[in-house]
Amino acid sequence: MIPVTVLTGFLGSGKTTLLNRLLGEPDLAGTVAIINEFGEIGLDHLLVEVTQERLALLDNGCVCCTVRDDLVETLKELEQRHKAAGLPQVTRVIIETTGLADPAPILHALMVEPDLMARYRIDGVVTTVDAVNGVETLANHPEARKQAAVADLVLITKSDLAPAAPVEAALASLSPTARRQLVVDGAVRLSDVLGLAAGTQWAERADEAVTHDHACSDPHCGHHHHSHHSSDIVSYAFVVEEPVRWADFRQWLEYFAALKGADLLRVKGLVNIAEEPERPLVIHGVQHIFHPPRRLDAWPSDDRRTRLVFIVKNIEREMIARTLSKFAHLAPEGIRSAAA
Known part of the structure; x- marks a missing residue:
């Protein structure tokens, strides 16, 4: 089954920087990034350094119930489109949500849609929270709190610009068993962000x-x-x-x-x-x-x-x-x- 990583985090928390880093890894050949945009015209795809063949872009709306059908169809057609275009086999999917998204509907789709359950498995939820604005963001935005609450791994970004301790304290109560890790400029090891759901270290x-x-x-x-x-x-x-x-x-x-x-x-x-x-x-x-x-x-x-x-x-x-x-x-x- 094809593993799916959901990458979420509030606006400006460093998701696209992280995705750039990940997709540049040779070991992630065959990975397809699905980027969900909020607004009339997609912009984030211009910042993702990846060939068009490895990118599926969803415009108009955050990943929620109104857009979930588009996401489901994209995932259903993914392998067929790649095969028809003579592209390498899809080995992994990374879904980057908009900064205002609730990641729960994505997880629901992967857990209940029969066609997706047969081909895809949830590999984990990675949430970015930045050290500069994270405390205020978590205090003032329920979307950010929910993104952190459902995470398997929380990456604390921009820790070179601000102390991480206040953010770590705020995160400790939201998801105590999620692993937390400091990251600067999206630099992480693949082993840190892949295979999260398979582990039982949280127990x-x-x-x-x-x-x-x-x-x-x-x-x-x-x-x-x-x-x-x-x-x-x-x-x-x-x-x-x-x-x-x-x-x-x-x-x-x-x-x-x-x-x-x-x-x-x-x-x-x-x-x-x-x-x-x-x-x-x-x-x-x-x-x-x-x-x-x-x-x-x-x-x-x-x-x-x-x-x-x-x-x-x-x-x-x-x-x-x-x-x-x-x-x-x-x-x-x-x-x-x-x-x-």
Whole structure:
């Protein structure tokens, strides 16, 4: 299956610089960049140093429900167009969203469109946040907070121009298990940005994830125990001590997604299923859509407890724990918040 990397980030955060760097790598031959523009005339494609054969450009609108059909059709026709033109086989796709885009609809399309599910897989979400304006951007723009919340990797750009610590503090509460990395002028290694969704390293950090459910009135505060985003988006990490029955756990997921899907920005889980405890189940969800669960061949470490991470908007931690306890028939004391 063809891996798809979603590259997102707020206006001016360095997405195009990063994309230029990536597409210049010889090892990314066969990669197609899909750039989504906001406005009547596409401009960003003039800044992307890549041949026309490797570029698909979507004009008129951000990547959202109104443009998703265009994106789906582009992905469906991609291989056929390349083959008809005698171009190399498509080996990877990078979708760069506009700075005002919500990346969730892109992920939804890849997770539910049958034609896309058969040919493409989500390789990861990379979000750029710049060190110069990042704190204010995250504080003032919900789009930026959501882009950071769904990320597998957050690249902090322009760290040569401003200290990165305040931005890192703001990001810690938005997505505690996303890897954060400093980058200058788009210089990253391919191994840093590829293969993100395949890893379970985030699960090993779930115990260390701290729930930030209160806001600091000072947007320039660098204190790690305060969030910088008006507390509308928070992260919760849970550890479940006992194995769970898959039927019960799945019913809870379906119930919770139906009840709170719009505010369930992202869910990651490494689940110990009672029916097959030797092979953990990996779950990924974005709002009301969940990717088909995937079995690992073995546990990534000696820790075989279920680890769950929720990035949510206006959902209380107690509601998640209470409903999970009820549906999965677990004792409340067996569901431990990683912040406890």
